[in-house]
Amino acid sequence: MTIITLGPEGTFSHELTLKMGYSGTVTLLPTIHRIMDAVARGEGDGIVPMENSEAGSVGETLDGLSRYPLFITAEMYMPVHHNLASLVPLEKIRVIYAHPQTHEQCSEYIEKWGVPVIHTSSNASSALEAKKTPNAGAILSASAAALYRIPVIVPDTENNLSNTTRFVRISPTPAGDDHPEKCSIFIDPSTDRAGLLHDLLEAFASRGINLTRIESRPSRRGIGNYVFFLDYAWSPRTADALEELRGITTVKELGCYRKIGVPP
Template sequence: MKVITLGPEGTFSHEMATLIGADEIVLVPTIGRVFAEVVRTGTPGLVPLENSEAGGVTSTLDCLMQFPVMITLESYLPIHHCLAGTKGQISRIYAHPQSHEQCSRVIEDLNVPVIHTESNAASAIAQKDDLGSAAIISERLAARHKIPLIRTNIENNACNITRFVQILPGDSESSRAQHTRSENTGGSPEKCSMIIDPDENRAGLLYDLLTPFKRDGVNLTRIESRPSKRSMGTYVFFLDIQCDGRWCEAAAELQQLAPVKLLGCYRRWHQTSEGV
C-alpha cells in the first residue's frame, strides 16, 4: 500500500505509516502538502489529528476544513521524546510546536529560546548544523542522525499518545472502496467525525446542536472549536461520535439544524490487523 505522510524520514508520521503496513511511503515537508497531494493523486494520506497532551493538531484541523477529503481509518502511536544535541551548555532548542507543548516542563526548566520547525526531523537537521544547540526529537531520529542523547523520555506525560487518521479524497472511488472493504472485513464503523459550521450565533445554539446525540444515546468522544476564518468570534466545531445508539438518526437530525461536513465513519487500526 502506498501512503503520503509528513517527512523527512524519522518523523512519528513516518513511523506510523511503517507500522500500519505501508510498503511505499511518500514523504512531503508539511501537513498541508499531504492533503494537497492526496487530493491531486488519490493516494491515501496519513496525518496526526490530536495528541493526548497538546490536543488537536491545528494544521490538520484547518486542512480538514479546507480540502475535500474523508477519514477512512484511525491509528494510535505512543510518543516519547528526548533532548539530543551538544553536551554542555545549551543556548537554544529546535522543536516542532507539538513537541514543544508535549515537553513544555523540561523546556521551561532549561529557560533557553525555542526555535520552531516544520517537523521533528527538521529539528534534528537544524541541530546538526548549530553547535551549542539541542533538539526535541525521538531516540530513533537521534540515532539516525548520530546526535548524542542528553535526556530521554522528557514528555510531560508518560502516557503521551498521538492519534493519526488516514485520509482519501471525499468523492473518490478509492475512498468508497475503503469503506466497502472495512464493512466486508471488519463490520460496522466504530467512530464518525464531522465539522459543524453554524450560520448563526445565539444563546443555547451549541446545546441545541448536541441534543440529538443525548436523546439518541450517542457518546461524543471529542468536541473542539476552531475559528471559522470568516470573522472574529465565529467558530466551527469538530465532533467525533461513537457509532452506537441511534447515531445515524442523530447525525441526520444534526444536518437539519446546521451545515455539517461529514468527514467519514471508520474503524481503528489494530496491531493484529492484516494491512489497512
C-alpha cells in the same frame, strides 16, 4: 498503495507509517496541508497526526479536513517519547530546536533548562537544524536521533510518560466499513443564537449516541465565530441525528472508521 505522510525521514508520522508495514511507496511531504492536497488529487492515502494527549488537537489537520474533500478511514494511537539530542553536553547548549507540538509536550523540561527554543516544521527538521548549528540541541524521537546520528543526552523529556498521539488515515473516498467504531463530522453553524450548541448536542444525546470529542476552531469570518469538529461512537441512529443537524446547520461528514492497532 502509496502512503503520503509528514517528512523528512524521522518524524513520528514516518515512524508510524513504517511500523504499520504498508506495502508500496511512502511519500514524504513537508506540511500537513501539502499531504492533504496530494491525497485530494488522488496521489495516495495520507497519514497525519490528529491530536495528542498532552498538547491537544493538531490545528493544521482540523483546518485541512474542513477544506479538502477527504475522509478519515482509520485511526491509530502511538505512544510518543521525546529526547533531547545534541553534539554537545547540556550545559553548553545555547538553543533548542523543536516542533511546536513537541515543545508543548516537553514544556516542563524546557522551562527547567531555560534555553531558548526555535520552532521547526517537524522533529526531523529539528535534527537537521541542530546538526548544522553550533551548541544546539533538538528534541526528537530516539529513532530520529539514531537516523541523524545525534547522541541522546536526556531521554524521555515528555511531561507525561503516557504521552500518546492519535493519527488518522485519510483518503478521497470513505472507508465503506459496515461495522465502524467511530465517526467524525465538521459543523459550520449558519446562525448565532442562544441554545444553538445545546441543539447540536441534543441531536446525539436524545438518541443515546456517545460524543467522544468536540473541538471548536475559528471560522476565519471574524472574532467569536466558530466551527466545530465532533467525534462520536457509531450507532444505527447516526443517520437520524445527522438528518436533524442538517435542519439547523451545515454538516460535512468526515467518515466512519475503525481503530487499527500499532505494532510495538
